[in-house]
Amino acid sequence: MAGILTPQVLRRLEQFQLIAARRAKSSAKGERKSRARGQSVEFADYRNYVLGDDLRYLDWNLYGRLDRLFLKLYEEERELPVRIFLDASESMLFGSPSKFDFARQVAAAIGYVALCGFDRVSLHIFPELQATSDAEMLNFSQQMAIRGALRSVRGKKSSLQYFANLTALKAGGAADFNASLKRGVLESRQAGVAVVLSDFLDPAGYEPGLLALVGRGFQVNAIQILSPEEINPGTFGDLRLVDSESGAVQEVTFGKYRLAAYQQAVANYVQRLREFCKARGVHFFSVNSGESIEDLLLRQLRTAEMWG
Amino acid sequence: MNFLTPLAFWFALTLPAVVVFYLLKRKRVTRVVASTLLWQRFLAETQASAPLQRLRHNWLLLLQLLMLLLLVLALARPYFSGKSSDGKLQVVVLDASASMQSTDESPSRFEKARKEAIALVNALATGKGGQMVVLVAGANAEVRQSATSEKAALRRALEGARVTDSSTRLAEALRVAETLIRDRPDAEIHLFSDGAIPELAEFETREMRLIYHKVGKGGRNAGIIAFDVKPNPEDPSKRALFISVANHQPQSIDARVEIAFEGQLVETKTITLAPTNTTPAVFIASQARDGVFTAKLITEDDLKADDQASVVSLMPQPIRVLLVTRGNRFLEKALAAAGPNVELSTAADHSAADAGRHELVVLDDVVPSEWPKGNLLAINVAPTNWFEPPVGGIEAPPIVNWKNTHPLLRFVTFDNIQVAKALQVKSPGWGVSLVDAPQSPLVVAGEMGRQRVIWIGFDTLESTWPLRISFPIFVANAVDWLNPATAKAEQFLIKAGDAFRLPLASPVTEAVVTVPDGSVQKVPVGVESTEFVWGDTGRQGVYRVQLGTNQVAFSANLLDAAESNIRPRETLDLGRFTQVKATTERDANLEWWRWFALAGLGVMLGEWWWFHRRTA
Numbered sequence: 001m002a003g004i005l006t007p008q009v010l011r012r013l014e015q016f017q018l019i020a021a022r023r024a025k026s027s028a029k030g031e032r033k034s035r036a037r038g039q040s041v042e043f044a045d046y047r048n049y050v051l052g053d054d055l056r057y058l059d060w061n062l063y064g065r066l067d068r069l070f071l072k073l074y075e076e077e078r079e080l081p082v083r084i085f086l087d088a089s090e091s092m093l094f095g096s097p098s099k100f101d102f103a104r105q106v107a108a109a110i111g112y113v114a115l116c117g118f119d120r121v122s123l124h125i126f127p128e129l130q131a132t133s134d135a136e137m138l139n140f141s142q143q144m145a146i147r148g149a150l151r152s153v154r155g156k157k158s159s160l161q162y163f164a165n166l167t168a169l170k171a172g173g174a175a176d177f178n179a180s181l182k183r184g185v186l187e188s189r190q191a192g193v194a195v196v197l198s199d200f201l202d203p204a205g206y207e208p209g210l211l212a213l214v215g216r217g218f219q220v221n222a223i224q225i226l227s228p229e230e231i232n233p234g235t236f237g238d239l240r241l242v243d244s245e246s247g248a249v250q251e252v253t254f255g256k257y258r259l260a261a262y263q264q265a266v267a268n269y270v271q272r273l274r275e276f277c278k279a280r281g282v283h284f285f286s287v288n289s290g291e292s293i294e295d296l297l298l299r300q301l302r303t304a305e306m307w308g
Numbered sequence: 309m310n311f312l313t314p315l316a317f318w319f320a321l322t323l324p325a326v327v328v329f330y331l332l333k334r335k336r337v338t339r340v341v342a343s344t345l346l347w348q349r350f351l352a353e354t355q356a357s358a359p360l361q362r363l364r365h366n367w368l369l370l371l372q373l374l375m376l377l378l379l380v381l382a383l384a385r386p387y388f389s390g391k392s393s394d395g396k397l398q399v400v401v402l403d404a405s406a407s408m409q410s411t412d413e414s415p416s417r418f419e420k421a422r423k424e425a426i427a428l429v430n431a432l433a434t435g436k437g438g439q440m441v442v443l444v445a446g447a448n449a450e451v452r453q454s455a456t457s458e459k460a461a462l463r464r465a466l467e468g469a470r471v472t473d474s475s476t477r478l479a480e481a482l483r484v485a486e487t488l489i490r491d492r493p494d495a496e497i498h499l500f501s502d503g504a505i506p507e508l509a510e511f512e513t514r515e516m517r518l519i520y521h522k523v524g525k526g527g528r529n530a531g532i533i534a535f536d537v538k539p540n541p542e543d544p545s546k547r548a549l550f551i552s553v554a555n556h557q558p559q560s561i562d563a564r565v566e567i568a569f570e571g572q573l574v575e576t577k578t579i580t581l582a583p584t585n586t587t588p589a590v591f592i593a594s595q596a597r598d599g600v601f602t603a604k605l606i607t608e609d610d611l612k613a614d615d616q617a618s619v620v621s622l623m624p625q626p627i628r629v630l631l632v633t634r635g636n637r638f639l640e641k642a643l644a645a646a647g648p649n650v651e652l653s654t655a656a657d658h659s660a661a662d663a664g665r666h667e668l669v670v671l672d673d674v675v676p677s678e679w680p681k682g683n684l685l686a687i688n689v690a691p692t693n694w695f696e697p698p699v700g701g702i703e704a705p706p707i708v709n710w711k712n713t714h715p716l717l718r719f720v721t722f723d724n725i726q727v728a729k730a731l732q733v734k735s736p737g738w739g740v741s742l743v744d745a746p747q748s749p750l751v752v753a754g755e756m757g758r759q760r761v762i763w764i765g766f767d768t769l770e771s772t773w774p775l776r777i778s779f780p781i782f783v784a785n786a787v788d789w790l791n792p793a794t795a796k797a798e799q800f801l802i803k804a805g806d807a808f809r810l811p812l813a814s815p816v817t818e819a820v821v822t823v824p825d826g827s828v829q830k831v832p833v834g835v836e837s838t839e840f841v842w843g844d845t846g847r848q849g850v851y852r853v854q855l856g857t858n859q860v861a862f863s864a865n866l867l868d869a870a871e872s873n874i875r876p877r878e879t880l881d882l883g884r885f886t887q888v889k890a891t892t893e894r895d896a897n898l899e900w901w902r903w904f905a906l907a908g909l910g911v912m913l914g915e916w917w918w919f920h921r922r923t924a
Contacts, residue, residue, distance in 0.1 A: 094342035201343035230346060240336040243344040250344040251336060265350035
């Protein structure tokens with residue numbers, strides 16, 4: 001876990017618990033309230049005894065009073081599946097500190113909080129890995145192993161391994177944001193909390209992917225990470241901009257006098273995204289990878305009641 | 309290969325500018341960014357949707373449009389047709405007289421006139437068969453360019469014209485111009501002048517389409533209009549210098565006059581010049597050898613050409629006068645008193661033995677056996693080859709007219725003079741009649757070959773003339789006029805622009821002329837020629853001529869009161885009844901494409917600068 005999050009932050013995070021707006025629907029036992037009845041200390045209801053019920057759950061006091069057999073029902077506590085969609089495309093490598101580093105820190109923090117709360121964390125990393133040469137094969141298989149390990153993590157003691165895997169993760173390639181999110185939706189058996197960590201700068205848009213998550217019943221948290229260079233570019237003049245993922249070329253003549261117009265354009269983009277999310281009950285956060293992560297973790301997410 | 313507008317090559321100077329801008333031009337810097345999505349949004353937003361919105365703030369586009377517009381305008385070759393001259397043939401007469409050197413226009417009237425004339429050339433509608441002639445009226449009328457529609461040649465002709473120090477001789481030029489446009493109803497004369505033209509009466513009745521372009525605005529000038537050197541009547545060893553300074557300004561001014569002999573300052577004097585008046589001044593100077601007196605007027609005015617005059621002064625020589633008479637005490641006394649250098653001898657006849665020994669022979673009612681070859685004052689003799697026969701006689705002819713402007717009649721009046729008997733002759737071709745009776749001229753002065761002759765058609769003793777004061781004055785004038793030294797001195801004092809003529813005693817092959825600006829010109833002289841002629845006297849000052857071993861100096865001067873009055877005339881008087889008003893209208897068909905092209909270039913450079921400034 002070296003370096004990905006400071007011990008101070010981790011200590012603070014341990015106090016938090018993910019707040020799930022809905023009851024957990026997971027089939028696995030956990031510490032979350034669920035609609036399922038089962039074994040716990042939390043009384044839920046009575047029902048009539050039917051043949052074959054476990055006699056241990058009969059309410060003998062009632063039987064003594066009413067001479068009728070009632071079965072005491074308890075709330076079953078289930079786990080909360082937390083799905084983190086981590087954008088590991090080429091574009092996330094930009095910025096200083098890079099957006100990907102920032103994103104992994106957020107993923108580590110959310111995962112840590114979830115693991116502390118005995119929730120299942122599954123990390124969906126997109127795009128899919130693709131080996132481009134034999135020399136990368138070793139690297140490739142190693143990355144595949146890491147990704148596989150991150151697919152399902154449970155228990156606080158797994159957090160160290162979780163952090164190590166996150167640290168060893170490498171980004172690259174071109175992402176298809178919508179397709180990746182849709183596949184994640186299909187793969188998940190139960191809805192839960194979904195956290196999308198991306199820059200949301202996909203030429204194809206972000207709407208279908210987010211809609212798929214919302215439609216599946218996920219409680220979606222979208223965290224947009226932009227690099228300082230994207231918010232406040234420092235390069236002026238006649239530029240020939242090459243897209244890191246698509247390779248598309250955009251010629252721009254940029255001067256200081258147009259900086260405000262550019263920043264307005266970025267703000268407009270973020271605002272549109274924010275409004276889209278708000279209309280669909282999605283928590284939306286836009287952060288600058290150059291800024292402190294603690295503000296996001298300890299204040300913004302808390303204020304938005306993602307955890308508490 | 310020729311170019312119509314060689315000036316256009318100045319545009320080549322913009323080539324380095326383009327190179328500089330090319331060097332300044334920055335290449336696009338390639339940068340890999342995370343995503344171009346935000347940039348696309350940015351571009352899409354700034355280049356807003358509405359078409360007119362798109363034009364807003366786009367100064368580059370506006371500048372480019374402006375530049376293109378200007379270039380298109382330039383290619384359309386626009387011209388302004390204010391008062392377009394329809395004349396198919398235009399005769400440009402450029403006044404190159406001394407007054408055109410006035411600096412009241414910047415840099416001078418002549419340069420301004422030349423500029424206006426070139427503008428007229430540029431406006432020439434060559435497409436419609438327009439032609440132009442360039443005449444320059446300086447010391448003499450010169451056809452610088454015969455009729456052509458070749459603008460470059462016309463411009464060259466005008467640019468080659470030089471202003472002179474001579475008087476205005478426009479009449480000659482107008483005469484030439486008038487013959488050029490005669491029987492051409494579509495032709496016109498454009499005169500570029502300040503209008504200081506004395507005599508144009510001869511054009512009064514001619515149908516001349518004369519357009520007078522007035523040049524000049526001020527009249528601030530004072531100038532020397534007369535300069536002469538005479539023996540000092542009070543002290544024959546010294547010379548008296550008479551100088552007249554005209555002030556054409558409405559206020560009196562103080563001017564300093566400096567007299568120099570051969571470049572050495574002799575005397576200086578400050579004189580007050582009365583407004584619009586001529587002020588005389590006399591200087592006395594001693595002279596030990598032949599040389600040049602120069603008078604310089606030091607004052608602030610617009611014309612420098614008339615602030616200096618020089619005169620060649622030769623040492624006085626004795627005049628040997630032979631009086632052939634049967635006895636005439638009046639004449640004898642008058643001749644003896646005619647001048648300090650007169651050496652008078654009397655004889656009854658002029659014989660072959662006397663030939664060539666006297667500068668001047670006076671025949672007083674005597675027909676000599678041998679006619680003298682020298683200058684002659686002939687009284688009451690009528691050789692048959694002088695006058696057309698018959699020569700008759702008249703009784704008591706009344707004197708009705710005399711030319712008191714002639715130097716011979718200076719201070720001479722014929723009032724109260726009666727003549728008893730006179731010869732009756734017809735006016736001869738060789739001289740001018742100075743004194744007239746109704747039937748016959750009584751006094752004739754003229755030149756036959758190189759011989760100066762004064763003829764008096766009556767016996768002075770048969771008139772009351774010798775009793776009048778005018779008689780000795782006339783005799784003194786006559787001796788002065790007939791003195792070969794006077795003629796020689798006059799020969800060495802010419803008006804700027806006139807030809808200098810010098811009889812050659814012995815044949816020479818080459819003359820070396822030093823002109824006033826110091827340059828030396830060598831002129832071959834034909835061995836048979838008996839006279840040296842130098843015509844390039846447009847500049848005033850002292851010319852020195854080396855002819856073999858013989859060195860002479862002569863001076864060319866302006867000395868013209870009309871030319872010194874540089875106030876431009878609003879109208880030209882052609883005689884008494886015809887006037888030509890100065891035109892202020894702009895003569896047109898001036899092409900403007902150069903200016904548009906220039907503006908287009910300027911806009912382009914500005915646009916480039918703007919473009920780079922906004923990306924910096």
